[in-house]
Amino acid sequence: MLLDTKLPVGYILTRMWPDIIRVLVISLSFQLLKYFLGDYLPEIPLQLPTILGSLISLLLAFNLNQSYDRWWEARKLWGAIVNDSRMLVLQILHFVPDDLLRSPTLGLPLHAFAYRQMAWCYSLGQSLRGQDALAGLDKFLSEQDLAYLGKHSNKPVGILALHTAHTKELYQQEVINAFQQVQIDNTIVRYTEAMGGAERIKNTVFPASYRQLIYLLIYLFLVTLSLGLVETIGLWEIPVLMTIAVAFLLLERTARYLQDPFNDKPTDTPMTAVARTIEINLRQLLEENEGDIPAPMVSGSFYLM
Numbered sequence: 001m002l003l004d005t006k007l008p009v010g011y012i013l014t015r016m017w018p019d020i021i022r023v024l025v026i027s028l029s030f031q032l033l034k035y036f037l038g039d040y041l042p043e044i045p046l047q048l049p050t051i052l053g054s055l056i057s058l059l060l061a062f063n064l065n066q067s068y069d070r071w072w073e074a075r076k077l078w079g080a081i082v083n084d085s086r087m088l089v090l091q092i093l094h095f096v097p098d099d100l101l102r103s104p105t106l107g108l109p110l111h112a113f114a115y116r117q118m119a120w121c122y123s124l125g126q127s128l129r130g131q132d133a134l135a136g137l138d139k140f141l142s143e144q145d146l147a148y149l150g151k152h153s154n155k156p157v158g159i160l161a162l163h164t165a166h167t168k169e170l171y172q173q174e175v176i177n178a179f180q181q182v183q184i185d186n187t188i189v190r191y192t193e194a195m196g197g198a199e200r201i202k203n204t205v206f207p208a209s210y211r212q213l214i215y216l217l218i219y220l221f222l223v224t225l226s227l228g229l230v231e232t233i234g235l236w237e238i239p240v241l242m243t244i245a246v247a248f249l250l251l252e253r254t255a256r257y258l259q260d261p262f263n264d265k266p267t268d269t270p271m272t273a274v275a276r277t278i279e280i281n282l283r284q285l286l287e288e289n290e291g292d293i294p295a296p297m298v299s300g301s302f303y304l305m
Helices: 009-040 047-095 109-128 143-149 155-172 178-203 208-230 234-258 271-285
Strands: none
Touching (some): 047 109, 047 271, 109 178, 109 271, 208 234
């Protein structure tokens, strides 16, 4: 996620230089054509690029709006995960009798639920980014749990299955009553809904034809604008066209990056940082030593992962 700091110019230019070079070639080409074949160039009224520019502006506005909606929905889903992660451990603290919270015969309910939830948050983030969903989970889960998760293609679903099985076991042993079981199950259901929402965003992409249409229209607009300006302002056409081109292309690129909030880029949802916050909160609820609680993630750059 981008932070409220100055965005490096180099970060923008390194991703836009191919387009900038193309626009510069277009601009210089029409300058040369004007010099050598000025009498044969068609006269392009500026009303034509104006109409094209207005059309592209509407398309870009729609694209940016839809892209931001996807990004914001992803952030809201992870905000809900933070709240429900805290609630799950608070429910175990409240529902399970104090003398049984850390009972080995019951599978260490407080410790087990808290650590599984930490593992689920990290696993979900890694899965959405296309990374190894089991990486780093050995410090939260037992070898038996890891072996069980190895059978699942969707690791976060497997972790929720462990949550559900443990809840059922506590109910069968009459540690919690039916109402308390329902409350814990409802929390787990919300995890499933949040995970499903994130996976829906990840797996539903903008049609490639729509993105290509906008890209094609931008270049058509720049070509007509270059032809129109080269006859009216001469060499000033080059900086004017470059400035307008950078603005349009930057908006298109911003929309493209926001369309996938789980793409492991600076513009994505800071799932690792959110998971770290959850880990800190849950470890504090477990009353662990300060030395065992990790520090919040900070970024020395302009974004947070």
